[in-house]
């Protein structure tokens with residue numbers, strides 16, 4: 587089992603450009619619509635119950651949260667977007683902050699975009715993908731809650747998302763993920779290792795290393 591992320595710990599939050607922490611090393615950001623399953627995914631990836639608070643009320647995560655995963659590397663939890671009840675002015679403010687973060691953050695190695703497998707590629711997801719392309723930030727897509735669909739449906743959903751992205755000239759990798767049953771966990775951890783510049787985990791065998799991010 588991959589244990590590196592078990593020691594992740596919360597370091598700080600930022601609610602504005604001015605309060606962003608100094609760039610100490612590589613970081614990978616997690617983004618997605620409210621309720622896409624981001625907190626659940628982070629908790630699962632880090633084998634912790636409440637690292638990122640899982641909430642049944644969508645839209646409650648309002649700050650960028652930084653988690654230290656060792657050796658100066660960080661996972662960064664971006665606030666969920668698209669929650670209808672957040673006022674327009676706050677949505678705009680958040681958009682500007684996100685744009686600044688994606689364009690200016692030198693330490694940012696890539697973005698994990700989480701989308702509920704049953705509702706992928708909403709207009710806000712598309713906007714974020716375009717922003718990442720503009721900023722030159724690589725994207726890795728998790729189609730979350732894959733346990734909600736039958737095997738064949740999940741595979742088809744993945745293929746269709748991949749096809750739509752390619753049609754738009756976006757070359758993101760797309761994988762299935764379930765925080766519930768752990769599907770795709772090793773693939774996303776391998777992607778994080780790669781982006782963060784970690785070597786293979788101690789005790790990893792060749793099979794684990796070759797299970798590419800598109801597995802699942």
Ligand SMILES: Nc1nc2c(ncn2[C@@H]2O[C@H](COP(=O)(O)OP(=O)(O)OP(=O)(O)O)[C@@H](O)[C@H]2O)c(=O)[nH]1
Pocket residue numbers: 618619620621622623624625626627639640641642643644645646647665666667730731732733734763764765766767
């Ligand atoms: N079946 C299933 N449900 C999931 C999975 N991941 C998350 N959920 C459920 O989906 C809901 C939202 O999950 P969260 O992890 O809180 O979502 P979030 O994206 O962090 O939401 P915000 O805090 O609004 O940004 C919760 O009711 C979770 O229990 C999954 O893999 N499978």
